[in-house]
Amino acid sequence: MRLLDVTRKDLLQSARSLSALIFMFVVPILVTVLFSFMFGGAGGGQEFTAPRSAVVIFDGDQGRLSAASGLAPAAGGNLDFDVSAAQSMGELLAGLLQSNLFADLLQASAVASPEAARAAVDAQQAAVAVIIPADFTAALTGAGGAAEVEVYRDPTLTLGPRVVESIVRQLVEGFAAGTIGTGVVLAQASQAGIAITPELVQEVVAQHTESAFGQGETAPLVAIQAPPGVNAGPGFVSELLGLILGGMMAFFAFFSGAATIESLLVEQERGTLQRLFTTPTPRRTILAGKALTVIVTLAVQITVLMIFGALVFDIRWGDPAPVGLAGVGLMILAAATGLFLVSFLQSTRQSGVIFGGLLTLTGMLGMIPIFGGGVTASPWVDAVALLVPQGWAIRGILIARGGGTVAELAPTLLVICLWTAVFLGIGLRRLQRRFA
Amino acid sequence: MRMLDLALNDLRQVLRDRKTAFFLLIMPLAFTVLFGFAFGGFDVGEPDDPRLPVGLLDQDGSALSRRLADLLSGSAVVRVEAATTTPQKLADRVGGNTLAAAVIVPAGYGAGLMQGQPAILTLIADTGGSAGATVQGEVEAMARRFAAAADTARISVQMLARGQPQAGEAAGPAAFDRALAAALAAWQQPPVSIRATQTTAPQQEAPTQLPNAFAHSSPGMMVQFAVAGLMTAAAVLVAERRSRCLQRLLTTDISRPEILAGHFLAMFLLIFGQLLLLALFGQLLLRLNYLGAPLAALAVMTATALFAASMGLLIGSLARSQEQVIVFSLLPMFLLSGFGGAWMPLEFTPESFQRVARLTPLAWAMDGFQDIIVRGQGLAAVLPAVGALLAYTLVLMGLAVWRFRTE
Numbered sequence: 001m002r003l004l005d006v007t008r009k010d011l012l013q014s015a016r017s018l019s020a021l022i023f024m025f026v027v028p029i030l031v032t033v034l035f036s037f038m039f040g041g042a043g044g045g046q047e048f049t050a051p052r053s054a055v056v057i058f059d060g061d062q063g064r065l066s067a068a069s070g071l072a073p074a075a076g077g078n079l080d081f082d083v084s085a086a087q088s089m090g091e092l093l094a095g096l097l098q099s100n101l102f103a104d105l106l107q108a109s110a111v112a113s114p115e116a117a118r119a120a121v122d123a124q125q126a127a128v129a130v131i132i133p134a135d136f137t138a139a140l141t142g143a144g145g146a147a148e149v150e151v152y153r154d155p156t157l158t159l160g161p162r163v164v165e166s167i168v169r170q171l172v173e174g175f176a177a178g179t180i181g182t183g184v185v186l187a188q189a190s191q192a193g194i195a196i197t198p199e200l201v202q203e204v205v206a207q208h209t210e211s212a213f214g215q216g217e218t219a220p221l222v223a224i225q226a227p228p229g230v231n232a233g234p235g236f237v238s239e240l241l242g243l244i245l246g247g248m249m250a251f252f253a254f255f256s257g258a259a260t261i262e263s264l265l266v267e268q269e270r271g272t273l274q275r276l277f278t279t280p281t282p283r284r285t286i287l288a289g290k291a292l293t294v295i296v297t298l299a300v301q302i303t304v305l306m307i308f309g310a311l312v313f314d315i316r317w318g319d320p321a322p323v324g325l326a327g328v329g330l331m332i333l334a335a336a337t338g339l340f341l342v343s344f345l346q347s348t349r350q351s352g353v354i355f356g357g358l359l360t361l362t363g364m365l366g367m368i369p370i371f372g373g374g375v376t377a378s379p380w381v382d383a384v385a386l387l388v389p390q391g392w393a394i395r396g397i398l399i400a401r402g403g404g405t406v407a408e409l410a411p412t413l414l415v416i417c418l419w420t421a422v423f424l425g426i427g428l429r430r431l432q433r434r435f436a
Numbered sequence: 437m438r439m440l441d442l443a444l445n446d447l448r449q450v451l452r453d454r455k456t457a458f459f460l461l462i463m464p465l466a467f468t469v470l471f472g473f474a475f476g477g478f479d480v481g482e483p484d485d486p487r488l489p490v491g492l493l494d495q496d497g498s499a500l501s502r503r504l505a506d507l508l509s510g511s512a513v514v515r516v517e518a519a520t521t522t523p524q525k526l527a528d529r530v531g532g533n534t535l536a537a538a539v540i541v542p543a544g545y546g547a548g549l550m551q552g553q554p555a556i557l558t559l560i561a562d563t564g565g566s567a568g569a570t571v572q573g574e575v576e577a578m579a580r581r582f583a584a585a586a587d588t589a590r591i592s593v594q595m596l597a598r599g600q601p602q603a604g605e606a607a608g609p610a611a612f613d614r615a616l617a618a619a620l621a622a623w624q625q626p627p628v629s630i631r632a633t634q635t636t637a638p639q640q641e642a643p644t645q646l647p648n649a650f651a652h653s654s655p656g657m658m659v660q661f662a663v664a665g666l667m668t669a670a671a672v673l674v675a676e677r678r679s680r681c682l683q684r685l686l687t688t689d690i691s692r693p694e695i696l697a698g699h700f701l702a703m704f705l706l707i708f709g710q711l712l713l714l715a716l717f718g719q720l721l722l723r724l725n726y727l728g729a730p731l732a733a734l735a736v737m738t739a740t741a742l743f744a745a746s747m748g749l750l751i752g753s754l755a756r757s758q759e760q761v762i763v764f765s766l767l768p769m770f771l772l773s774g775f776g777g778a779w780m781p782l783e784f785t786p787e788s789f790q791r792v793a794r795l796t797p798l799a800w801a802m803d804g805f806q807d808i809i810v811r812g813q814g815l816a817a818v819l820p821a822v823g824a825l826l827a828y829t830l831v832l833m834g835l836a837v838w839r840f841r842t843e
Contacts, residue, residue, distance in 0.1 A: 019759045027770060034774035038785045052787070122635060122813070124803075127783070139627040148631040155634040156651075156810045157783045162569055166576070169630050173580055176626040181588035184619045188592045188611070204591065211552075211587040221579040224572065225560045227531035360458070364466055 002281045006289025007296065010263055014297055024256050024301045028248035029308060035244050036313060053127040053160030055108040057097055058117040061090020063137025089140050090132040093149070093171055097130065105163055118152050127160040128153045130168055140179050174209075181208040242315040246397045247370030249305045250390055251363040253330055256301055257338030258351075258359060260294045264431070265348050273435075283435060294338060298331040318400035322409045326396035329416040333393050336420040339427035343434075366390025369398060389419045438690050442698025443705065446672050450706060456668045460710045464661035465717060471653035472722070487515035488567055490575075491526045491538035494518070498546030499613065504582050507620065508539070513574040527560045537561035537571040549586035550612060585619035635811040650722040655805035656778035658714045659798045662707050662740055663772060666748035667765040669703045673752030674761050696749065696840055700833070703745035711737040718809070726805075729814040736804035736818050739825035743797050746832035753839040772798045800824040 014020050065088055081099035086092035098108040111117045117129035131150040139147035149172055153161035185204045186196055194200075267273035276286055306327070309315035317323045341358070345351055368385040385391035396412045450456050492508065494501050508516045519526055519538070526538040540558040548555035559575050561568035592615035593608075676682045685695060715733060718724040726733045747768070755761040773779060775789075776798025782790050793799045804821030807813045 017759070019763050022763055022767070027766070030767075030770055031774065034770070035780075037789050038774070038780060122811075122817070136628060142627070146625065147628045149628065150631050150633055152633045154811070156781070156806045158569075158781070159783055162573065165630065165632060166573060169573075169577060170580065172628050172630055173577070173584070173626070176623075176628050177581075177584035177587070179627045180619060180622040181584060181591065184588050184615055184622055185592045185595055187618065188615050189595050192596050194595070200595075204595070207591050208584075208587065211584075211591070220556065221583055222557045222559045222572070222576050224563055225527070225558055227527050227560055227562055360463060361466060364463075364470060368470060 003285050003289045003292065006281075006286055007292045010260070010290060010293035011296060013263065014260060014293070020256070020259060023252050023259070024297075025304060028245060028252050028305055031248050032241055032245040032309070032313065036241055052105060052107045053157075053164050054125065055097065055106050055128050055130060055164055056111045056117045056120045056126040057094045057108055057130045057132070058111050058114050059088075059090040059094040059132045060114065060134045061088040061132050061136040062134040063088050063090070063141065065089065065092075065137060065141075089137040089175055093132055093136070093168075093175070094130075096171055097167070102167055105167065114150075121152055121154050124154060126154075127157050128164040130164070140175050142179065142183070177211075178205055178208040181211075238314045238316070241313045242309065242317070242401055243370050243398075245305060245309045245313065245315060246317075246401060247367045247394060249302060250330055250334075250393045250397060251367060253298055253301060253334040253393070254337055254359050254363060254390055256297055257294055257334035257336075258341050259338070260297045261290065261335070261338040261342045262345075262348065262351055263293070264290060264342060265345060265351070269348060277435070287431065287435075291335070291339070294335040295331060298334055302327050302331060316401070318403060319405070321406050322400040322404055325406060325409055325413060326393075326400040329396045329413050330393040332420045333389050333416050333423075336423035336427065337389050339431070340423035341427075343427040343430035362388040363390050366392075366394050369394060389416075389423075392416050392419060439694045439698040439701065442690075442695060443701040446669070446699055446702030447705060449672050449675075450668050450702070453668050456665075459661065459667060460665045460706070461713060463664070464657040464710075464714055467661075468650060468653045468657040468714075468718075468722070471657070472650040487511070487513060488536035488571055489534075490514040490516055490571055491519040491521075491529060491535045492516045493521070493523060493526055493538065493540045495543045496541045496545040497543075500546030500549055500586065500616075501541045503616065503620070504541060504545075504578075507578055507582055508575070511574055511578065514571055523558075523560075530560045530562070536567040537575070539575055549583065550590060552587070552590055555583065555586075581623045582620070585616050585623060588619040589613070589615035635813065650718065650724060651806070651810050652781055654714070654718040654722055654724055655802055655809065656773070658711055658718075658805065659740060659776065659801045660769060660773040660778045661714075662711060662744040662801075663747065663769040663798070664765065665707055665710055666703065666744060666751060667762060669706055669745075670748045670752035670755060670765060671758055671761045672702075673699055673749075674755050674758060678757075692840060693837075696837060699752065700745050700749050703748040704741050707744040707748075708737060708741035711741055724809045725812070726809055728812060729808050729818075732804075732808050732813070732815045732818045735815060735822045736801065736808065736825075739804070739822040739829070740801045742829045743801070743825045743832070746829045746836065749836040750832050750839070753836045772796055775799070777802050797825055797828040800828075 065086065079099055079101060081095040081101075083092065083095070086095055094110060096102070097106060098110070102108070111120060111129075114129075114131045117126075117131055120126040121129045129150075129152040131152060133147045133149065135145070135147045136149065139145060149168060151161075151165050151168055153165070182201065182204045185208075186201065189200070190196055264273065267276070273286075277283060306317055306323075310317060318326075342351075365388045366385050367390070369382055369391075386395065392412060392415050396409060396416060399409050399412060490508070492505055494505060505516065505518070508514060514536070516539075517535070523538075523540055526535070526540070529535045530538050538560040540560070542556070542558065545555045545557070547553075557575065557579050559572060561571055563569050563572045589612045593612050596611055673682075676685075682695070686692070715726040715737065719726045751761060751764045755764050775793045776796045777785075777793055778798055782793050782799065785793070800821040804818045804825075807817045807821065811817065
């Protein structure tokens with residue numbers, strides 16, 4: 001009963017501490033909410049969509065298309081740009097980029113000069129400038145040499161310029177395919193002694209144009225498959241938020257463990273601990289009450305964050321048994337680590353180094369797999385995370401989240417128990433000596 | 437002079453605290469390196485061949501798939517490693533980062549192309565990363581060219597068969613192969629092509645050179661920990677008030693503005709020193725060109741430090757206890773860093789998020805630093821960022837002074 005009194009008093013103190021509540025609940029949730037906003041406010045199963053890129057286009061093409069050139073692709077059913085009205089291939093390229101065909105990816109507008117186009121990118125008003133050269137049509141109709149379309153990008157951006165460049169490349173190579181293909185087919189026909197007539201040329205051009213653009217619209221030429229451990233498909237955002245909240249939960253559980261057990265030092269400095277020791281309550285009961293406070297605090301913290309994540313962010317933590325065991329693993333390890341660290345402190349003044357420095361640094365190391373979205377660039381980076389207790393606790397959560405079974409979790413739990421036993425053994429021994 | 441004494445006293449107090457080194461230097465350095473490694477580079481290129489290694493599994497074994505392999509082998513971006521393993525093992529190698537990506541040519545690929553049917557390659561890659569995305573762009577371009585060349589060959593064969601119905605061999609597989617070879621040769625010098633350029637920073641000169649993985653984490657952690665560093669500095673003010681040292685100071689002939697200026701100067705010097713050391717670390721060890729535009733770097737660091745110091749002053753005047761200092765420092769740190777793009781580039785976020793982010797001071801600071809190290813620009817380019825940070829400084833300073841006067 002006295003044990004529960006000690007626990008209740010300590011819990012009340014914790015609940016009254018603004019910073020404790022903030023670090024236990026507000027910060028982990030705040031960071032997860034921030035990330036959910038970063039991905040479009042997605043929580044309940046929404047998916048990440050690439051934002052539209054601002055593109056400026058300068059069409060400097062001086063060439064003119066003859067009506068019978070056949071280089072322009074046939075107009076699509078829903079296209080809001082009149083392909084047949086294009087006077088040049090440059091106009092066609094610019095028109096397609098500004099059409100509704102790419103409206104969900106690009107926000108394209110025309111500018112009057114190449115300098116204005118580059119200036120817009122330099123001023124961060126556009127992510128990419130597409131500069132179409134004067135000899136673009138000439139190069140495609142065989143009336144000139146080679147021409148280069150310049151794609152000028154903001155180097156601080158990656159995703160948007162990549163998408164724009166891919167679209168421009170696809171269109172330009174589609175045009176080039178017509179020119180190259182027509183040249184090759186006519187050369188082969190000529191070698192075979194077939195007469196080259198204007199009708200034949202037009203037919204070949206039309207076949208190539210149809211083939212190049214029809215193919216691009218109907219079927220991708222490359223199907224992307226993510227390697228193991230990389231989830232880029234459905235559920236990506238919830239997956240990411242789960243990783244972040246799981247990492248934050250583990251990171252701050254270690255703070256809570258240490259901060260709660262720090263009450264021993266606070267009471268010692270205030271003299272209330274010494275007074276408690278003069279009462280008939282056995283010292284073991286007092287220390288056990290404090291230990292129970294840590295366990296209850298961590299249990300509440302972990303449970304609240306998990307339920308919050310599941311309800312608000314649609315996070316799937318895994319099957320109940322492995323998740324429960326991973327949660328218990330985190331709880332006992334965070335409590336033992338707190339006890340171990342506090343046993344080395346002489347006063348609360350030293351606790352800043354532990355909370356601000358050591359726990360943050362080891363927590364960051366343990367969270368390496370979280371930073372990499374569950375996969376890091378090198379295996380040794382993952383190995384570094386396992387040098388600290390937080391790394392093992394996070395490993396347990398990741399295994400459970402990944403659908404791991406109790407058997408798959410068992411080796412990690414065993415290591416967690418070993419860390420716990422060592423920390424608990426050293427911590428208790430030191431505290432018993434101090435309060436003997 | 438007394439203002440300087442106050443500033444020096446503050447600095448001595450702050451630097452005596454062992455937390456200071458952790459918050460000001462060790463943690464930002466650790467985070468910069470960790471974030472850089474975690475999100476960054478792919479590092480299995482060979483010194484004499486920097487192209488990205490890509491496994492190629494040919495399940496088709498046709499003449500066309502061999503030609504495709506030849507085409508990929510000639511790439512300036514990817515280095516093809518012929519594989520005889522299973523798709524799963526290839527995927528594991530990509531997952532384990534011993535390959536940047538893997539291409540699987542499915543059975544029937546060549547036959548499909550010859551008949552004008554859709555022929556789809558499988559690319560195993562993490563296209564969210566720089567290496568995977570680079571390989572994706574290259575493989576898609578190659579596949580497109582190859583499919584276009586195969587179309588040309590097919591059209592050519594149809595044309596020959598129609599022109600010379602009795603030609604037999606002339607319109608058969610040999611003709612297809614001849615036309616395919618001619619088309620692929622023509623693609624070596626296409627009539628129109630793309631030239632990718634960017635602002636003046638000397639990055640990505642070679643097609644295989646990936647962006648410096650630290651170009652985001654370094655300025656990101658600099659601005660984040662400029663705010664976190666306030667914790668110890670603002671704590672001095674609170675300690676001064678709680679020990680009634682401030683009240684004693686006010687009984688002397690030192691003016692309130694002098695007291696405030698002294699504290700402000702100490703915070704400014706502390707954060708400026710922190711930013712300087714972190715920038716030097718980036719310059720010397722992470723190969724980020726902060727010193728490419730020294731005046732611009734100085735301007736952005738000064739403006740960031742002024743903003744951080746004014747925020748520290750406000751926190752110090754608002755907080756009533758050390759606990760509140762921690763809360764008032766860390767909460768803005770998390771919020772401003774998240775919204776300011778210190779953790780993740782803002783380009784990945786929705787437009788509405790970006791609009792909010794542009795209102796935050798750390799987004800301006802990030803812009804300023806990235807103008808220098810990524811865009812390679814100079815003083816003129818960073819002036820808007822510097823101006824915005826100074827405006828924030830004035831607002832926060834005004835609030836701190838008002839709070840201090842009404843105390």
